[in-house]
Amino acid sequence: MAAREPENVGTLVAPGSDVLGPGHSYGSVTDKISSIVLTRGTGNKYKVGLGVAVMLLLMLNFGVTVLFAIGVGIWGINIPVGWGFAITNFVWWIGIGHAGTLISAFLLLMRQKWRTSINRFAEAMTLFAVACAGTFPLLHMGRPWLFYYLLPYPDTMGVWPQFRSPLVWDVFAVSTYATVSLLFWYVGLIPDLATLRDRATKKFKQVIYGAFALGWRGSARHWKRYEMAGLLLAGLATPLVVSVHTVVSFDFTIAIIPGWHSTIFPPYFVAGAIYSGFAMVVALAVPLRKYYGLEDFLTIRHLDNMGKMMLATGMIVAYSYVMETFMAFYSGNKFDIFMIMNRMTGPYAGVYWTLIAVNLVIPQLLWSSKIRRNPLWLWVLSFSVQTGMWLERYMIIVTSLHRDFIPSSWGMFYPTKWDYIIFVGTIGLFFTLFYLFVRFLPMISIFEMRDLVHKTAEEAES
């Protein structure tokens, strides 16, 4: 029997590449990522951040309690603007989620190596964003305790949901999306949970991580099926993610409201979703990279690529704005022309022009590679895009509804403090979940990083 040698002797060390810092081995990437969960503990900055997030979450609980006690009348919604913040927030959150699925599924199918270190926390972001999104349609119901009316079940009243309605399609699309995202995320975590089980020193952690690792042991037969399952899930999730925001856009396009009834909406919404989602990935990646010292794994190349994705999807969104305006005049439809002119010059002109500035003009800075490669700049720009994408949905909903066909039914939408409390509260929900995720689960896929070390070393040799 060979004598015990010190750790890492004889194991491979990768020379580094543009997506991985130099000098990493299987052991070093494992130690680096698992130590964040197992040994690092929580610093003061973490505690303050989590504290703020939990306070906002409590604010959400308060807002929702009042909402359930009194009803949706505490919001600013009324006729003609029956969809206010709630639907804006729903579309915004679900859109943010889309980048996570895109990174983990689409970039996997495209064999993009740079997805490896961002896919795990982007998928977590998806899951938490969908959780925030899912609350709004429920809260927006007049009688949320009857939410199960949306589901098809053979009830004693003998009635069924209206399957021809996009609002019912939404129920299926969003719940499928939430389920598939959860499955994808958990399957990806199994080998890493096994790593944590084997690395943990305390009995309690070993038992918990061990239970969730399901007894994973890294057998070659298991890996073979595992890789096939990953590929299949990616192949299923890619059309799913496109379908989800398409169905969300159907909520608008199927209605005959000027400003909503447009065939450009599905691609325009999907591109906008990915745009805001990548902005959220950047907004999370830059502080994580800095705080946990992950510069070797989240390299400048990653930021650069995400900047390019934002630019590309942002240009599709810009094209859609231009086309929407053009088609209104080209169609010659007086209601469409009125709607566009009202958006640009009416009572919500401020929203429209702010939107154009933060979502269209400012992101043009991403053409400069200096800005894409500067974490701080990219981080600031990501907030500009997220504000823009929220304003876009607000603009689509409110400006299209507030001028009805008959001037006697015109009105305005004035958000109340409860609108703001519940919206900001879901940001608290999102960050509370994200803080807990970062603390208890590996935020970067460890086994895929080991694979990356292997491939990087192989490529350097050949």
Next chain:
Amino acid sequence: MNQRQPIYGLMAEFLSAEELLEASTHAAEAGYRGLDAYSPFPVEGLSEAIGFHKTRLPVLVFFGGLMGTCGGFFLQWWPNVIGYPQNIGGKPMDSWPAFIPITFELTILCAALTTVFGLLVLNKLPCPYHPVFNVERFAHASKDRFFLLIKADDPKFNAEQTRNFLAELNPHEVSEVES
């Protein structure tokens, strides 16, 4: 205590994926069939080297998806055409294009559930106890080491000869796996 086998098998530890791949190929060539190989990340060609070529998972997923398609369509078609038909504006009861989005979503949902549960069932997970975990060094299989296992129920297995055979493959260490 059960008395089937005194040991579960013999396990050799390797430092790199390439060494494990080579050792697995040698073991299969030498006629061993009760083989398993463990690695901290998927190694290309390793499952083929130990004689596992194709997984049935895609076939299962296809049928799972098909079930979702048929079930999803029927879920909408039945209430609209048979269970609770309503004439709205003279539109056809069986307005199938409107049923496509939900049919699509349920196809994806059933296929994804089949993928994940099929993966677990075929891999026989959850598996709370497995003899390989009795090897202390095996904790490294989820970090930086590669292991080849020859099971004791292999007809060619012989504690002495198999140990010598593994030692010739230039492993880092050979250990007995208690059953």
